[in-house]
Amino acid sequence: MINVRHGNGVAIDIDRKKFLLDPLVTDFVSFVSHAHLDHVPKAVYRLPYATEETRELIKVRDPTFNAKVVDINTRYEEDDFSFELMCANHILGSAQIYLEVDDVKILYTGDFKITPNKTTKRLKMPDEVDYLIIESTYGKPEYVFPDxxxxxxxxxxxxxxxxxxxxxxxxxxxxxxxxxxxxxxxxxxxxxxxxxxxxxxxxxxxxxxxxxxxxxxxxxxxxxxxxxxxxxxxxxxxxxxxxxxxxxxxxxxxxxxPLSDHADFNQLLEYVARLNPKTVYVTHGFTEEFTEEIKKRLGINAIALKELKLL
Ligand SMILES: [Zn+2]
Ligand SMILES: [Zn+2]
CATH class of the missing domain: 3.40.50.12650 (Rossmann fold)
Structure with missing residues (x-):
């Protein structure tokens, strides 16, 4: 059984294991996708996994920040799960978080882009996933960027x-x-x-x-x-x-x-179609709108993650 929700970042419960993606407070097994402020923890309780680039960029604002540094595009095996930080082609060091737990494959895109930038490495895409958690910054049809x-x-x-x-x-x-x-x-x-x-x-x-x-x-x-x-x-x-x-x-x-380091509407939709997961969870942006577009245009099950207001 998998449960995905938004609260302290994106929280995933699967087979009594708990993962936190871009949480406000790191705990359990946590990951930081990249160094933009809205993805960076406010407090570190347990060290999160991050790329070295992400750690160094966060340290520009917060010299006390630390992380368990892992290499990009490299698979790591832990006791009861494996993971890989896959290049997100968004800013320096930005990663998507790929998790494999008991043969269930999950991908969290963080912020990402398909077409190449001048200062980032190319997007890495997994072969297949069961569950996709995707950003939706430009998740409305009017956001299609010119060449x-x-x-x-x-x-x-x-x-x-x-x-x-x-x-x-x-x-x-x-x-x-x-x-x-x-x-x-x-x-x-x-x-x-x-x-x-x-x-x-x-x-x-x-x-x-x-x-x-x-x-x-x-x-x-x-x-x-x-x-x-x-x-x-x-x-x-x-x-x-x-x-x-x-x-x-x-x-x-x-x-x-209009030059962006995010996927536009067409790229978001293309990514979902190419990965063709069982369920898509939509976060970070026009969540409701993009969820409806996925269901309508691709016929794939999609759920908008509600951003909880923290008191
Ligand atoms: Zn970002
Ligand atoms: Zn963002």
Whole structure:
């Protein structure tokens, strides 16, 4: 018997064994999929499993954080279960959590993406699973991203034009993950941007793991947090944000480019169809909407995990 619910992270009970995925408080057998704030524990009671990259990225914010470090894409056998952290192709070190308990195969995607990024390793997909727990950040049909290379070329030509007329450019992004993607895209275009102090801290972890990112102390282009650019657009600068939400949101004077490190609606649906599990549990996003789409379009049993409000 398997029971999957949302409370202290995603909790799985199977054959009297208990697993916690991205919990607020780690206990029992816990896993941390990646270093974004909404997936990171607030308290560590027992050390969770995580990749070394994830541990080092979390330590940027919380130097006391620790984890049982395991290699990505490597199977580990414990007494009564086995597991593998499979590359999620989302940010540095991000992993899906694959569990095998008494021949039952379970996959939790965490945040993931199918099409390749510039600074992450390719998505690894298991051969088959019985149960799939999938994120649904962009789990509504209107969230289908345009071709990424088209967005990137629009973005770069917008920057080139601004620089050509003598403007400086401020780019607002999520400081972990998207910032490093944008810096790599700029580097490949011959631009070495200036990065804010927080972005630079994460850059250093990426560099430690072999991702080459070139930044400069002075540049026509600055990469900083999205909320800074939106709340305090720099005077005399051309301001842009890069986020998947730019697909549907208007940021006023700030131009938006829809580039995401998440699967869009089509990729989410494709992943469910390819794995064809017995049951899909939907979490983290448009849970109700995506659950209905899975049932309607794929005829696969799906359940929305209710996010419990912790008092
Ligand atoms: Zn994330
Ligand atoms: Zn997330």
């Amino acid at each position: 990424e290379e088209d967005v990137i070329s629009d973005f770069l030509s917008w920057i080139d034009k601004k620089i050509f007329i003598g403007k400086k450019v401020a780019i607002g992004v999520y400081p972990l993950g998207k910032a490093q993607e944008i810096i790599k895209i700029l580097n490949d275009h011959g631009i070495e941007p200036k990065a804010s102090a927080l972005v630079e801290k994460y850059n250093d972890v990426y560099r430690k793991f072999g991702v080459k990112l070139k930044t400069a102390n002075d540049s026509e282009v600055i990469v900083k947090s999205m909320h800074e650019v939106l709340n305090r657009p720099l005077n005399g600068h051309a301001n842009a944000v890069v986020t998947g939400w730019a697909l549907t949101e208007d940021f006023g004077d700030v131009i938006g480019f």
